Amino acid sequence: MTGSIALVGAGPGAADLLTxxxxxxxxxxxxxxxxxxIDPQIxxxxxPDTERVFTGKHVGAHSWPQERICTVIxxxxxxxxxxxxxxxxxxxxxxxxxxxxxxxxxHGIEIELVPGVTAASAAAVSLGRALTERGQTDHLVIATxxxxxxxxxxxxxxxxxxxTVLALYMAVRAARDMRxxxxxxxxxxxxxxxxxxxxxxxxxxxxxxxxxxxxxAMETGRxxxxxxxxxxxxxxxxxxQILPLVAE
Amino acid sequence: MTGSIALVGAGPGAADLLTxxxxxxxxxxxxxxxxxxIDPQIxxxxxPDTERVFTGKHVGAHSWPQERICTVIxxxxxxxxxxxxxxxxxxxxxxxxxxxxxxxxxHGIEIELVPGVTAASAAAVSLGRALTERGQTDHLVIATxxxxxxxxxxxxxxxxxxxTVLALYMAVRAARDMRxxxxxxxxxxxxxxxxxxxxxxxxxxxxxxxxxxxxxAMETGRxxxxxxxxxxxxxxxxxxQILPLVAE
Numbered sequence: 001m002t003g004s005i006a007l008v009g010a011g012p013g014a015a016d017l018l019t020x021x022x023x024x025x026x027x028x029x030x031x032x033x034x035x036x037x038i039d040p041q042i043x044x045x046x047x048p049d050t051e052r053v054f055t056g057k058h059v060g061a062h063s064w065p066q067e068r069i070c071t072v073i074x075x076x077x078x079x080x081x082x083x084x085x086x087x088x089x090x091x092x093x094x095x096x097x098x099x100x101x102x103x104x105x106x107h108g109i110e111i112e113l114v115p116g117v118t119a120a121s122a123a124a125v126s127l128g129r130a131l132t133e134r135g136q137t138d139h140l141v142i143a144t145x146x147x148x149x150x151x152x153x154x155x156x157x158x159x160x161x162x163x164t165v166l167a168l169y170m171a172v173r174a175a176r177d178m179r180x181x182x183x184x185x186x187x188x189x190x191x192x193x194x195x196x197x198x199x200x201x202x203x204x205x206x207x208x209x210x211x212x213x214x215x216x217a218m219e220t221g222r223x224x225x226x227x228x229x230x231x232x233x234x235x236x237x238x239x240x241q242i243l244p245l246v247a248e
Numbered sequence: 249m250t251g252s253i254a255l256v257g258a259g260p261g262a263a264d265l266l267t268x269x270x271x272x273x274x275x276x277x278x279x280x281x282x283x284x285x286i287d288p289q290i291x292x293x294x295x296p297d298t299e300r301v302f303t304g305k306h307v308g309a310h311s312w313p314q315e316r317i318c319t320v321i322x323x324x325x326x327x328x329x330x331x332x333x334x335x336x337x338x339x340x341x342x343x344x345x346x347x348x349x350x351x352x353x354x355h356g357i358e359i360e361l362v363p364g365v366t367a368a369s370a371a372a373v374s375l376g377r378a379l380t381e382r383g384q385t386d387h388l389v390i391a392t393x394x395x396x397x398x399x400x401x402x403x404x405x406x407x408x409x410x411x412t413v414l415a416l417y418m419a420v421r422a423a424r425d426m427r428x429x430x431x432x433x434x435x436x437x438x439x440x441x442x443x444x445x446x447x448x449x450x451x452x453x454x455x456x457x458x459x460x461x462x463x464x465a466m467e468t469g470r471x472x473x474x475x476x477x478x479x480x481x482x483x484x485x486x487x488x489q490i491l492p493l494v495a496e
Contacts, residue, residue, distance in 0.1 A: 009365075014269070016267065016272065018267060019264065019267055020265070020266055020268070024264065092377075093378075093388065095380075115265065116365065117338070117363045118366070121340055121366065130340040130341075130345035130349070132342055132343075134347075140341065140389070140390040142389075151386075
């Protein structure tokens with residue numbers, strides 16, 4: 001009998017930010033294929049006889065290519081296993097879920113998405129601040145600093161305007177290029193930027209700075225991946241809030 | 249002794265999409281102030297002696313003004329109670345959390361944000377599809393069709409371009425205006441639109457249509473609030489996918 005696959009969001013860091021549905025899928029799993037950034041406590045929710053397979057990706061180390069992950073989860077399900085593919089955050093946000101959904105469906109395997117709390121929501125909690133602030137920001141843009149190899153870098157300036165809170169995933173290395181692109185496009189250098197690394201874990205660190213000082217403040221504050229950067233551009237920005245009062 | 253306040257995300261609909269942390273806060277609560285759209289099963293997780301207060305807002309009915317909510321949660325915490333303010337989805341996304349954070353802090357009350365799965369993640373699960381699709385969409389825009397009274401309507405065309413998946417909250421009533429604005433701005437009429445109402449509940453309904461036919465398809469498919477609309481504009485859109493092959 002064919003098994004099944006669940007693409008499960010493990011949430012943003014802390015084990016207790018898992019959903020009840022994710023917990024149930026983990027408890028029912030015969031095998032769990034898990035990414036890096038998964039709290040070891042989450043794997044302990046599984047039955048003792050559940051197989052646990054680490055698919056990478058440690059920073060700087062080799063990780064499984066996506067094709068290999070697709071092949072092994074499909075093979076395990078075809079062998080009758082209840083497969084959990086455990087991803088940090090929400091599997092639908094920069095989670096390569098499409099490839100795994102397509103692979104399962106091509107083999108007639110039942111596949112389910114189990115949503116999770118995405119990293120931006122957790123980083124906002126770490127800052128004690130809402131993502132959107134009524135009257136100030138009316139849309140949230142979630143973008144990544146790391147595109148598909150061969151794709152051009154993001155068009156940073158097109159992502160932000162008055163009313164935007166921009167949450168950037170995997171953007172630590174792109175901070176300098178982003179600053180240059182935004183300043184060249186006329187985005188105020190005094191724009192407020194906050195960065196949180198390893199949100200909701202004991203290793204959490206956060207900084208508050210301006211666009212002008214972003215890369216340096218990240219270095220001083222030891223903000224490294226996994227991190228979320230927030231850029232906030234209020235709708236009714238007053239000159240004192242947004243525009244420098246003196247030339248820089 | 250002063251109590252505390254937790255602004256807790258109840259998740260997008262189904263009770264099992266609550267996080268473990270949210271469950272723990274609900275179990276520890278002395279009083280729960282809850283919004284509409286909260287699954288009654290979630291309130292049953294509370295202790296029998298926990299007070300439950302409904303703050304609205306039923307569609308079309310009177311609900312508590314935000315100031316009243318702020319006043320009562322602060323008063324309950326000052327009276328020594330562990331207060332849970334239960335909101336659907338993630339409290340940081342269009343959740344009026346800022347007002348409640350500010351009110352608590354102005355009174356020196358400890359206040360915590362407990363993140364939740366936001367409605368867009370759940371609606372994507374209902375569609376069996378990821379929010380972002382590598383190589384197709386590289387940023388997710390979460391916006392609302394309902395602005396602060398007195399504010400101008402959203403600048404729809406500024407929210408979407410090739411590479412965007414746009415998730416719209418509370419936008420059912422704005423669908424006609426949005427279509428007109430987007431078509432006038434040159435957004436392809438064949439753009440794919442999906443809408444999901446009451447995602448992850450037994451009453452869930454979904455449609456797939458194009459921008460050209462959106463309001464009519466929503467009517468036929470009985471898509472009403474609470475609903476999420478997704479507009480997807482792939483990066484490398486081929487003419488056959490996006491541009492009409494014949495004049496309409």
